[in-house]
Amino acid sequence: MDLDALRKIGYGMYVIGARKGEQLNAQIANTVFQITSEPATVAVSINKKNLTNEYIKASRVFSASILHEATPLLYIGNFGFRSGRDTDKLKGVNYKIGVTKSPIFLDHATAYLEAEVIQDIDVGTHTIFIGRIVATEVLNDEACMTYDYYHQVKKGTTPKTAPSYIPGDKGGN
Amino acid sequence: MDLDALRKIGYGMYVIGARKGEQLNAQIANTVFQITSEPATVAVSINKKNLTNEYIKASRVFSASILHEATPLLYIGNFGFRSGRDTDKLKGVNYKIGVTKSPIFLDHATAYLEAEVIQDIDVGTHTIFIGRIVATEVLNDEACMTYDYYHQVKKGTTPKTAPSYIPGDKGGN
Numbered sequence: 001m002d003l004d005a006l007r008k009i010g011y012g013m014y015v016i017g018a019r020k021g022e023q024l025n026a027q028i029a030n031t032v033f034q035i036t037s038e039p040a041t042v043a044v045s046i047n048k049k050n051l052t053n054e055y056i057k058a059s060r061v062f063s064a065s066i067l068h069e070a071t072p073l074l075y076i077g078n079f080g081f082r083s084g085r086d087t088d089k090l091k092g093v094n095y096k097i098g099v100t101k102s103p104i105f106l107d108h109a110t111a112y113l114e115a116e117v118i119q120d121i122d123v124g125t126h127t128i129f130i131g132r133i134v135a136t137e138v139l140n141d142e143a144c145m146t147y148d149y150y151h152q153v154k155k156g157t158t159p160k161t162a163p164s165y166i167p168g169d170k171g172g173n
Numbered sequence: 174m175d176l177d178a179l180r181k182i183g184y185g186m187y188v189i190g191a192r193k194g195e196q197l198n199a200q201i202a203n204t205v206f207q208i209t210s211e212p213a214t215v216a217v218s219i220n221k222k223n224l225t226n227e228y229i230k231a232s233r234v235f236s237a238s239i240l241h242e243a244t245p246l247l248y249i250g251n252f253g254f255r256s257g258r259d260t261d262k263l264k265g266v267n268y269k270i271g272v273t274k275s276p277i278f279l280d281h282a283t284a285y286l287e288a289e290v291i292q293d294i295d296v297g298t299h300t301i302f303i304g305r306i307v308a309t310e311v312l313n314d315e316a317c318m319t320y321d322y323y324h325q326v327k328k329g330t331t332p333k334t335a336p337s338y339i340p341g342d343k344g345g346n
Contacts, residue, residue, distance in 0.1 A: 001213075001306070001307075001308065001309060002309055002310065002311065003213055003306070003309060004284075004309075004311050005239070005284035005285065005286050005309035005310060005311050006207055006213065006215070006286065006306070006309065008185070008239045008283055008284040008311070008317050009185055009205055009206060009207055009215070009239065010183060010184050010185025010186075010317055010318075010319050010320070011183050011184070011185075011206060012181070012182055012183025012184075013183075031206045031207065031208070032182055033182060033184060033204045033206055033218070033336070033337075034179055034182060034204065034336045034337040035204070035218055035296050035299060035301065035336050036296060036297050036298045036299050036336055037298075037333075037335070037336065037337070037338040037339060037340070038297075038298060039297075040174075040176055040179065041296065041297070042179070042182070043301070045206070045208055066178070066181045066182065110181055111177075111178035111181040112178065113178050113179065119294075119296065121292075121294055121301075123208050123209060123214065123292065123303060124209050124212075124214075125209045125210075125211060126208060126209050128208065128216070128294075128301075130296060133174070133176070133179070134174075135174065136174060136175055136176060136177075136178035136179065137175065137178060138175060138177050138178050138181070144181050144183055144321065145183075146183050146319060147183065148317065160210075162210070163206070163207050163208050163209055163210065164206075164207040164210070165210040166210060167210070
């Protein structure tokens with residue numbers, strides 16, 4: 001079966017901020033989407049192997065900083081291609097602590113949201129966390145980075161732990 | 174709370190094809206996304222009030238035709254701003270029947286996929302259907318329509334039944 005069709009699905013690019021007590025972590029995700037409008041809820045799909053998954057399960061909160069188009073590839077790589085188990089991803093990166101006490105990343109964001117998890121759904125390799133929005137802010141009018149732009153223009157790659165990994169993609173773990 | 178930040182979330186635009194026995198229907202959705210890569214699964218969020226929801230629950234299959242950027246607003250309006258309960262949305266529209274016997278809409282698609290539902294999740298006003306991909310095809314290299322392009326360039330609107338409706342949006346039901 002030709003899975004190239006899955007590359008046509010549209011996404012944005014996000015830094016997901018998470019905590020477990022006072023410990024903070026973050027990772028890149030592209031599968032953030034609104035679920036209902038009343039109340040306003042969003043979902044994010046996170047690999048069970050990822051530290052962020054463990055942190056969200058522990059604290060029941062997360063943030064999503066929505067990246068703009070001009071975000072440098074190195075900034076994404078810092079969050080996306082290594083594990084918070086091996087390194088402090090937040091070292092040298094600007095962030096603020098939100099109302100959920102999750103870290104929020106402002107350097108290349110056009111907006112952010114914070115959510116409290118109301119449901120988590122086991123979907124095999126990943127967990128879908130559904131969160132009720134508790135805070136949001138629009139930061140500027142910059143164009144949002146699309147996942148397609150990240151691949152086509154920025155020449156970014158996808159790690160194997162991403163929901164949208166397709167066999168044959170280059171990319172780290 | 175300023176929900177404008179939710180407008181920054183990135184999506185594509187899709188025609189979701191559904192059936193109940195031999196009865197066919199379709200609707201527009203923007204919340205389609207890949208959930209896992211092994212096996213390849215996708216999710217779609219559909220309002221419980223929609224006929225498409227009833228049909229997917231009955232047949233346990235759906236298709237998603239991924240719209241390209243040049244899709245006319247009228248084509249989207251045909252599927253998106255009226256109910257299959259009142260009108261035959263497929264009348265006068267080209268489609269083919271896929272391996273799941275769901276209708277697939279080729280006129281303005283760049284690719285399509287078909288899925289068998291393996292899980293459906295009640296999230297209040299909407300159901301998230303998670304489907305295992307059983308067929309896909311890339312049709313051409315046209316740029317995909319993003320939800321942002323639909324709003325900004327095509328001046329499209331969002332019905333109140335959409336997951337991504339934000340109070341204050343214009344748009345039908």
